[in-house]
Amino acid sequence: MFAAFLDGVQQSRILDYANGAPIVHATVAAVIRERRERRLHTWKHQVENRIYAPRRHVPPDVWARLAHLDPADSSLPDDDERLTTRHPLGALERAVDLAQRHREALEQRLAQDWCERESRPLLVDGGISGSERVARAPCAIGVVKSHRTLYAVDEQIEVVLRLARGERTSVFLIEPPRRTPVASWYLRLREPAGRDPMFALVRVEVARDPVQDIGARADEVSRWLLAETAPLALPDARWDRMVYGVRDSEEFLRAIT
Amino acid sequence: MSEMTSPLGRVVATERRPNTPHEFHFWTALDCPVGIGTIVRVEGTHPVEGKLPQVYGIVVEGFGYTDLQSPLHDVLGHDGSPESASLAPTERAEIRLYTAAVLRQIPEEPLQPVPIGRVFLATDDDVAVALRMDGYLKEGARTGIPIGIYRAGGTDAPIYLDADFLLGPEAAHLNITGVSGLATKTSAVEWLLQSIFTHFPERKGTIAAVCFNVKGPDLCFLDQPGELEASDRAIYEKLGVPAKPFDRVEYFAPYDSDGITIKTLRSHDALAHNVHPLTWGLREVLQYAEVLLNKDDVDAKADALIDFIRERVVDQDFTDPLLSRPHRVQSFADLEQWFRDVLRGVEAKNQESWRTHHVATIRKVRNRLSNISTRCAGLVTDDGAVSDLPFGTFEDRTVYVIDVAGSEEDAQDLIFARVVTKLRELLEKRQLGVDHVIVFVDELNKYAPNDGQDTYVRKMLLDISERGRYLGLVLFGAQQFRSQVHRRVVGNAGSALYGRMDGDELATPGYAVLSPATRTKLATLEKGQLMVRHPHFTQPVFVRFPRPAVMRGRDGAERFPQAQGVPFDQAILRSLRVLDPAITLQWVQDVAGIHEEHEVVRARNATIRARPGNVREFFRNALPKRAPSVAVPPRQPAPALRLTPFDDPYGDGQ
Numbered sequence: 001m002f003a004a005f006l007d008g009v010q011q012s013r014i015l016d017y018a019n020g021a022p023i024v025h026a027t028v029a030a031v032i033r034e035r036r037e038r039r040l041h042t043w044k045h046q047v048e049n050r051i052y053a054p055r056r057h058v059p060p061d062v063w064a065r066l067a068h069l070d071p072a073d074s075s076l077p078d079d080d081e082r083l084t085t086r087h088p089l090g091a092l093e094r095a096v097d098l099a100q101r102h103r104e105a106l107e108q109r110l111a112q113d114w115c116e117r118e119s120r121p122l123l124v125d126g127g128i129s130g131s132e133r134v135a136r137a138p139c140a141i142g143v144v145k146s147h148r149t150l151y152a153v154d155e156q157i158e159v160v161l162r163l164a165r166g167e168r169t170s171v172f173l174i175e176p177p178r179r180t181p182v183a184s185w186y187l188r189l190r191e192p193a194g195r196d197p198m199f200a201l202v203r204v205e206v207a208r209d210p211v212q213d214i215g216a217r218a219d220e221v222s223r224w225l226l227a228e229t230a231p232l233a234l235p236d237a238r239w240d241r242m243v244y245g246v247r248d249s250e251e252f253l254r255a256i257t
Numbered sequence: 258m259s260e261m262t263s264p265l266g267r268v269v270a271t272e273r274r275p276n277t278p279h280e281f282h283f284w285t286a287l288d289c290p291v292g293i294g295t296i297v298r299v300e301g302t303h304p305v306e307g308k309l310p311q312v313y314g315i316v317v318e319g320f321g322y323t324d325l326q327s328p329l330h331d332v333l334g335h336d337g338s339p340e341s342a343s344l345a346p347t348e349r350a351e352i353r354l355y356t357a358a359v360l361r362q363i364p365e366e367p368l369q370p371v372p373i374g375r376v377f378l379a380t381d382d383d384v385a386v387a388l389r390m391d392g393y394l395k396e397g398a399r400t401g402i403p404i405g406i407y408r409a410g411g412t413d414a415p416i417y418l419d420a421d422f423l424l425g426p427e428a429a430h431l432n433i434t435g436v437s438g439l440a441t442k443t444s445a446v447e448w449l450l451q452s453i454f455t456h457f458p459e460r461k462g463t464i465a466a467v468c469f470n471v472k473g474p475d476l477c478f479l480d481q482p483g484e485l486e487a488s489d490r491a492i493y494e495k496l497g498v499p500a501k502p503f504d505r506v507e508y509f510a511p512y513d514s515d516g517i518t519i520k521t522l523r524s525h526d527a528l529a530h531n532v533h534p535l536t537w538g539l540r541e542v543l544q545y546a547e548v549l550l551n552k553d554d555v556d557a558k559a560d561a562l563i564d565f566i567r568e569r570v571v572d573q574d575f576t577d578p579l580l581s582r583p584h585r586v587q588s589f590a591d592l593e594q595w596f597r598d599v600l601r602g603v604e605a606k607n608q609e610s611w612r613t614h615h616v617a618t619i620r621k622v623r624n625r626l627s628n629i630s631t632r633c634a635g636l637v638t639d640d641g642a643v644s645d646l647p648f649g650t651f652e653d654r655t656v657y658v659i660d661v662a663g664s665e666e667d668a669q670d671l672i673f674a675r676v677v678t679k680l681r682e683l684l685e686k687r688q689l690g691v692d693h694v695i696v697f698v699d700e701l702n703k704y705a706p707n708d709g710q711d712t713y714v715r716k717m718l719l720d721i722s723e724r725g726r727y728l729g730l731v732l733f734g735a736q737q738f739r740s741q742v743h744r745r746v747v748g749n750a751g752s753a754l755y756g757r758m759d760g761d762e763l764a765t766p767g768y769a770v771l772s773p774a775t776r777t778k779l780a781t782l783e784k785g786q787l788m789v790r791h792p793h794f795t796q797p798v799f800v801r802f803p804r805p806a807v808m809r810g811r812d813g814a815e816r817f818p819q820a821q822g823v824p825f826d827q828a829i830l831r832s833l834r835v836l837d838p839a840i841t842l843q844w845v846q847d848v849a850g851i852h853e854e855h856e857v858v859r860a861r862n863a864t865i866r867a868r869p870g871n872v873r874e875f876f877r878n879a880l881p882k883r884a885p886s887v888a889v890p891p892r893q894p895a896p897a898l899r900l901t902p903f904d905d906p907y908g909d910g911q
Contacts, residue, residue, distance in 0.1 A: 001346060038348045230345040232334035235326045244347050251324060251350065 001224055002141070003120035004034040004043055005245030008107040009253040010099050012052075014092070021057035022092045023066070024074070026050050026099035029253045030106040032114055032122065033245060040248045044113060046106055047257060052095035057086060074098055104130055115139055121224065125246045128182060128205050135180035135207060141221055142182070142205035145241040147198055151184065161197040163188035168222050171214045174205070183208045187222050189229050190240055200240040265289045265410075266355070266376035268299055279359045281314060281371035284352055290410030291316060293774045294788075294799035296379040296387055297357060301372035308364050312371050313379065313387030314357030315796045317772040323349040356772070358796045360387040384414035389793040393419040400461070403452050403496035404754075404789055405800030415496050416800045418752055420457055422792045424464070424693055428751030429726030432701075432742075433735040435756025439784055442735040443475045445754055446697055447805035449733075453695070454654045455498045462692030462729075463653035467646075467680065469673060470660040471699050474522040478813030479656055480506040480531070482806065489803035502807045503656050509535040509646060510660035511636035511668060516858050517828045518820070520635055520663040522810075525817035529835050534644045534865060535636065535659065539589050541645075541675065542629055542637050543567045548674040548713045549632070549667055550625055558618045559625075565614070566622075570595065579603065579611060589630040589639045596623040633668040642862045648679055651690035670714050673704065677717055677730075684728040693729040696721070701734035702741040715743060722749035740765040755779055755788040755797075771797070825854060832861050837872035848877055856881050 008030035015023045031045035054075035055063055063071070074095040085091065107124070108131035114122045115137035128142035129135045151174060152160050160169055168187040175181040182205045190200035204221055208214075228243035236247050266285035270276040281299065285291050293316055301310035325331055335342045362368060363386070377383075384407055385391050393400045394417060401417030408414075422428040431449070435441030450466050457464050470476040482502050485493075493500035510521035512534055518524065519534050542549075546563055566586075569575065575595070576583045579602035584595045599619060603611050610616060630637045646657055659676060661669045677696060683689035698704060698718075705718040721732045722745060734750065736742050740762060747753075758779045762768075768776055775797070779788060785804065788797045808816070823831065830845045849857040860879035869875035 035347060038346065040347060040350070227346055230334045230341070231325075231347065231349050232330050234330040234334075244349070247324075248347070248350055 001121070002035065002123045002228065002245065003118070004032050004114065005040070005123045005125070005243070005249050006030065006032045006107060006111055006114070007125040007246050007249035007253065008103045008110075009250060009257060010103040011257060012096055012099050015051070017088065018053070018058040018062040020088050021054045021086075022088055022095065023058070023062075023071075024052040024092065024095040024099070026052060026095070026102065027257050028099060028103035028106050029257045030103065030110045031249050031252050032110055033249045033252060035245065040245060042252065044110060045252070045256070046110065048102065048106060050099070050102060052098055054091050054094070057091065072098060108134060111137075111140055121221075123228075123243065123245060125249070128207075129174065129176055129179040132180045135182050135205075138207050138209065140207065141224075143225065143243070143246075144203040144205065145238055147201065147203065151203070152186075160186045160201070163192075163201065165189070165191040165200070166222075166226055168204075168218060171218045173208060181208055182206065183214050183218075185218050185222075187225060189226060195240075202241050262377070264375035265291060265378050266297070268371060268373045268376060269354070270370075270373060276371040276373075278362070278368045278370055280356060281312070281359065282354060282356050283376045284354050285376070287351060287353055289353065290378070291319075291353070291355060292409070293317065293319060293778045295409040296360065296384055296407065296412075296798070298377045298379050298383045298387070299371060299374045300377065301374045303372060305364065305367065305369065310369070310372055310374075311363045312374075313360040313362075313383060314371070315360055315387075315798065316355045317358045317796070318356035318774045320354040320356075321351065322354075323351045325349060358772075360795050361389060378410045378412060379414070380412060381414040384412070384416070388416065388791075388798065390417050390419075392793070393417070393421070400458055402449075402456050403498060404449065405787060405802035406492055406495065407798060407800055413495065416789065416798060418789075418791050419793055420453075420461060422751050424453070424457070424461075424695070424731050425726035425729060427726075428792050429731045430722060430750040431731075431733045431752045431754065432739065432747050432750035433733070433754045433756070434739040434758065434762075435735075435737070435754075436759050437737055439757050441754075441756025441784075441787070442699060443810075444785075444805050445756070445787060445802060446733055446735065447476075447479065447807055448802050450656065450695065450697075451503065451806065452496065452498050454503070457693075463690075464693040464695070465651045465653065465691045466656045466695040466697060467676065468656060468658045468697040469699070470658055470662050471669070472662050474662075474810035474814040475699070476658050477508070477521065477523040477660065477810055478528075478808035478817070479503045479658065481528075481808035481813060481817075483804065483808045483812070485804055485806060492801065492803040493806070500803075500806045505652060505655040506531060506658060507647075507655065508532040508658045508660060511535050511633075511664055511672070513663075514634040516635060516638070517825060517854075518823060518831075521660040522662065522814055522819050523660065523817070524820045526820070526831060526834075528817055529831060532835075534832075534862070535646075535672065536638050536642055536644045536862065537636060537671075537675070538638055538640070538643050539587065539592055540571055541643060542633075542671065543571060543626075545671060545675045545678070545713075546626070546629075548671050549629055558615065559622050562614045562618055562622045563626075565612070566592070566626075577602075577612075579606070589627065589637070593623075593627055596627070629667075632665065633671055636664065636668045636672065638862075640859060642859070642866065644862065644866050646676060646679075647690070648683055649688055649690055651694070653691055670712070673698070674714055674717055677721065681721070681725070681728060681730055684730050693731065695731045695733055697733040697735070699735045701736040701746065702738055705734075705743045705746045707741055707743045719743065719745055722746045738762050740767050751792050753790040755782075755790075756786070757782040825857075829857060829861050832865060833872060833876060836864065836868060840873065844873070848873075849880065851883055852880050 010028045012024050012026040015025050027049050029047040032043040033040040034043035051066055051069045051071040052074040053066055053071045055073040056075040111124055111134040115134055119139050122140050124140055124142045126142060127144050128140050134140045150157060165188055169185045171183050171185045173181055174184045184203055184205045186203050188200055192199045231244045233239040233242040233244050233247035236242055266283040268281055268283045274282055295316045297314055299312040379387060400420040402420050402423055404416050404418050406413055407416050433442045433445055468476050480502050485500055490500050508523055508531055510519045513520045519532060523532055570586050574583055574585050580598045586592050586595050603616050630639050661672050680694050705715045721730055739747055760780055763776045763780055785801055787802060788799050790797045826842060826845050830842050833840050860876055863879045864876045
């Protein structure tokens with residue numbers, strides 16, 4: 001049974017434009033909500049603010065005025081060494097992308113804190129492979145709700161999409177570039193009849209442990225997740241895939257940011 | 258201690274539900290000891306004119322909800338099975354949100370909306386400040402009368418009423434409402450009287466209470482100890498009121514219609530020492546004739562004749578050429594003789610009127626007045642004998658109970674009107690014997706209804722309500738339905754107590770000022786709980802009061818059963834024994850045996866009124882004189898005739 005839930009949020013807004021370049025203020029926050037006697041309490045939370053401005057495109061005096069806010073340069077090349085466009089919308093997208101990375105980093109820090117101090121299971125909203133320490137920790141379980149990438153090909157896709165309530169796929173290994181490999185499987189949380197193929201479909205990530213019987217581990221974690229289908233996370237639009245603990249974490253973060 | 262000082266909630270305000278200077282909202286933890294009626298303190302965080310604001314409030318409404326948008330979501334989430342809900346690993350986030358009415362803000366100016374801040378459970382001191390009791394609990398100028406205990410979350414704070422606002426002169430009067438049978442009204446008054454007698458400041462003068470017992474044995478055992486539980490004794494101790502019955506109680510009740518036994522449920526021999534008859538004669542009744550004579554009876558002409566009788570006839574030597582003899586009218590019997598003589602004279606001279614009074618009016622007034630002694634038999638005596646309350650010698654901290662429970666309605670009205678009017682007159686002249694009198698009247702909706710024709714009693718109650726406080730005459734009224742009592746009577750009651758209320762009553766407009774939650778609480782109040790309104794309290798407060806330390810009427814009636822079917826001699830003995838316990842039944846029978854019953858009753862009444870040192874002698878002298886019976890000595894037998902000589906020639910030869 002999960003002992004805690006981790007989730008993060010981000011908000012961004014344009015403060016101003018300098019030479020047509022957007023100066024963006026972003027707030028990121030993350031929380032771990034611990035379950036004690038069936039009620040959720042905050043174990044730890046963090047909120048951070050950051051200013052994003054494309055240094056190459058804003059006048060030097062503007063950058064100088066922002067200096068005391070310790071702004072992040074959103075004009076630096078991305079991971080693929082691509083320079084950001086001068087287009088205001090492109091610059092804005094880059095700033096939002098950086099804020100998202102900031103949020104992920106914050107979530108990872110909290111997850112690491114938990115894994116260092118606790119051995120009880122932590123449900124992380126999203127994947128866990130971004131942090132090696134978390135990805136190798138047996139207590140961290142990532143639950144991915146979006147499926148832009150399906151880790152299946154050909155007839156495997158059909159297997160995934162035809163999963164009935166409470167059924168899971170076999171466990172497979174995910175080895176993303178620049179990330180830590182993790183074991184993963186798909187699980188259907190609710191009856192999908194009459195719904196879209198992704199309804200109540202989640203992908204679970206756990207640490208890859210060569211010694212452990214990964215099938216038994218997958219069964220155990222799947223049972224935990226199925227137990228979390230009540231109470232419903234309504235009115236969230238993703239209620240079919242979202243467990244209540246994650247919704248509660250989001251509500252908490254919404255209240256404090 | 259740390260628990261006492263840690264906050265239990267936090268003020269919140271939204272655009273849809275903003276805080277105002279008189280109302281605010283706060284949330285608490287789920288296990289917080291807050292409920293409707295709890296008093297809390299808010300600590301502001303931003304100084305106003307250099308002072309951190311402190312706001313005191315009382316919870317008047319509570320809300321609880323979860324993040325659930327529709328109940329259907331919960332049904333779906335648990336597959337329609339309530340049992341499976343308990344299996345869910347997580348409970349939904351839940352809120353306890355309360356609305357509180359502001360009791361007091363410090364500083365009081367500028368009066369601003371309640372600030373966002375931490376909320377604390379009020380301590381004893383906070384309660385005193387919140388209810389402005391600090392103003393009248395100062396050493397040296399203390400006028401607090403304990404009414405009960407405010408209890409919430411470990412706080413046990415005494416609640417005091419201000420004597421100046423309960424008993425005058427600032428405000429006065431108390432009204433008590435509550436359904437019957439839940440020990441609210443009578444118990445509350447008994448407790449409060451004990452509290453007043455203990456705490457009424459001596460510098461404010463002397464005080465007594467006159468209670469009308471209008472039903473059953475309710476007030477018949479005020480001098481007998483009642484059963485108290487440890488929790489009751491704890492409240493008595495905390496509030497500094499001795500847990501004992503009243504020290505001084507005097508009972509008054511009219512006689513039964515036979516004029517022999519006093520009509521009260523307190524008729525047990527063991528309790529007869531402070532039970533006194535209440536009887537009035539013609540003079541007393543004529544003063545209040547209008548109580549018994551309604552408007553249909555008394556028009557201006559009849560009123561003029563009654564005035565004439567009152568002013569010119571009663572207690573005077575009255576002569577008139579029309580009358581056959583001088584009259585001195587002192588009783589209903591005398592009055593009847595006088596009327597007969599007047600009507601005889603008028604008829605003899607074939608006059609239509611006498612001294613401007615038409616003969617029809619004279620007949621009508623005769624009929625109505627003569628009727629009174631029948632309608633109020635037992636209270637009104639034909640012979641003019643008077644046994645009354647000790648007007649002029651009322652004693653401090655004494656309860657005078659007038660038991661009218663067994664009396665006819667007319668007699669009740671007459672007793673009520675005369676006693677209260679007499680109290681008013683004597684208080685005005687400062688001749689009653691005490692400075693303040695509390696008059697307790699139950700069933701106020703009967704005596705001062707808000708509808709129906711105007712009666713003398715209602716007018717008098719209105720008068721007390723509106724002007725009594727200046728005189729020291731205070732009305733403690735009780736009724737089941739406050740909405741049925743005249744608005745000016747309840748409106749003038751400075752303080753009000755509410756016990757458990759009937760739902761229909763709570764739905765009347767008079768309770769619209771209370772929040773729905775407060776009304777719900779009133780409908781479900783436990784025994785011994787009251788809601789209190791008082792001029793110093795800006796909001797009603799809930800308190801607990803102890804059981805009165807006197808014997809409940811029902812218990813008293815069982816323990817001291819009423820004397821049933823007492824023979825005439827026994828009844829006389831009971832009356833006289835109150836004055837002289839050594840009197841025996843044999844003595845009564847010896848002394849009264851040869852007299853008519855009405856003569857014995859008259860002698861008994863005279864003795865009770867006079868309360869002489871030598872009861873036997875007084876009683877014997879009060880009986881009509883009869884020639885003493887003298888034993889006739891046995892007659893001497895006549896001497897036997899001498900026998901005829903044997904040889905007497907005129908004898909019969911034998």
